[in-house]
Amino acid sequence: MRRVLKLAALGAAATLSLSACGQAPDSADSTTSESNADAGDTSGAEQGAEQTEAAGDNKDFKACMVSDSGGFDDQSFNQSGKEGLDTVAADLGIEAVEVESQADTDYTTNVNNLVQQDCNIVIGVGFLLEDAIQAAAEDNPDTNFALIDSAFSDADFQPVEIDNAKPILFNTAEASFLAGYLAAGMSESGTVATFGGLKIPSVSIFMDGFSDGVDKYNEDNGTDVNLLGWDKEAQDGSFSGDFENQSQGQTLTEQFISQGADIIMPVAGPVGLGAAAAASSADGVKxxxxxxxxxxxxxxxxxxxxxxxxxxxxxxxxxxxxxxxxGGFTNEPYVGTLENEGVGLAPYHDFEGDVPQELTDKIEEYKQQIISGDLVIETPNAPQQ
Known part of the structure; x- marks a missing residue:
């Protein structure tokens, strides 16, 4: 019930401190090890034996994850969470247990079942699991918990800290700003669009940044690229109503296309596949x-x-x-930013040759300004910096 009320009442995310994300291992390390092995150096084999022994020491550790109703094959954030858990389980030799929710009513049951299975850490994927994860964390202080895309709050929606529960958050407004600037610069029709699944902070934050990026492009270039689907000032726009109904995503996208939009950003998990289906049936829509x-x-x-x-x-x-x-678990929130590479833009792939160099350079310039703090993307839906 508290989560239902929160969907209607939330206007801003809790104020959280930032923490940096660890860097990925240097790929050169593995190359060096292979070269040494080829030369007859036994250090690589010894290191492998040590890793195997370490993995054996972790075999009784159980890391567990619960998806939201989008499921682990959503080609979006549930899937990314599962892939991360699978990777770390293989690397550390721990047991991974993943439970897929079919509906909102599954969340509490799934989380509690994992606690009963003696999971050392239980991770909920998505804002919608906040109530289930928070209640379980408060009732089971000897188990660690983490929640992706939401912090924790009391009955009055004020932020709270729980000793054994860690929020995993992302300031996607920063990267969405760059995407909005790119979309405005690449639009041939002068109209772009966005829509969300549910009106929650972890969705609206994308739309805020995208809107600011479009506005900045217009300011820089004296243009009037129009954004459909989101009014940042009013914090209101177009939503499919859930993260499952792909036909609704297709309908919304078709409506945007009929209004001239040629670049569309769906922020709705699997619903985005409906948007893709609509875009694939129209000429020149990205x-x-x-x-x-x-x-x-x-x-x-x-x-x-x-x-x-x-x-x-x-x-x-x-x-x-x-x-x-x-043994280093803390409840300190992780917040992904451009600076710590927790968020970012993907490559342009097939459109690499189509994006003008001047536009690419400007986007990189703004990226560096955001990283340095010279440019701050304001949004009521992001952790305050």
Whole structure:
């Protein structure tokens, strides 16, 4: 019930401190090890034996994850979370348990079932699992929890900290700003659009940044590119109503196309596939994907993907689980930003040669300004910096 009320009442995310994300290992390390092995150096074999022994030490550790109703094959954030858990499980030799929710009513049951299975950490994927994760964390102080895309709050929607529960958040407004600037610069019709699944902070934050990017392009170039689907000032716009109904995503996209939109950013998980179906039936319409690189995860529509606003959910999950295995779990929120590479734009892939160099350079310039703090993308839906 509290989550239902929160969907109607939330206007801003909780104020959170930022923490940096660990860097990925240097690929040169593996190359060096292979070269040494080829030369007869036994250090590579010894290192492998040590890793195997370490993995064996972790075999009793159980990391668990619950999807929202979009499921782990959503080609979006649930899938990214699962891939991160699978990767860290293989790397550390731990057990991974993943439970897929079919409906909102499954969340509490699924989370509680994992607690009963003696999971060392239980991760909920998505804002919609906040109530279930928070209640379980408060009732089970000896189990660690993490929640992707939401912080925790009390009955009055005020932010609270829970000693054994970690929020995993992403300031996607920063990368969405760059995507909005790109979309405005690449639109041939002078009209772009966006829509969301549900009106919640982790969705609206994308739309805020996208809107600001379009506005900045117009300011810089004296143009009047029109944005459909979102009014940032009013915090109101177009929503499909859930993250499952692809036909609704198709209908919304068809409406945008009929109004002249030629670049559309769906922020709605699997509903975005409905948008892709509509775009594939229209001439010259492109998509901006979200959460993952749509060129890869929704490859059947790769030729439509101008770029994607990516959240490095997998990497955040890997870091959180690794820290927990090593005894370093904290409830300090992780916030992905452009600076720590927790968010970013995907490559332009098939459109690489179509984006003017001047536009590419300007987007990079603004990226660096955001990283340095010279340009701040304001949104009521993001962690305050």
């Amino acid at each position: 998509l901006v994907w979200v959460d993952s690189d749509g060129f890869v995860t929704a490859s059947e529509y790769g030729d439509l993907m101008l770029t994607s606003v990516m959240k490095q959910i997998g990497a955040a999950v890997e870091t959180t689980v690794t820290d927990t295995v090593e």
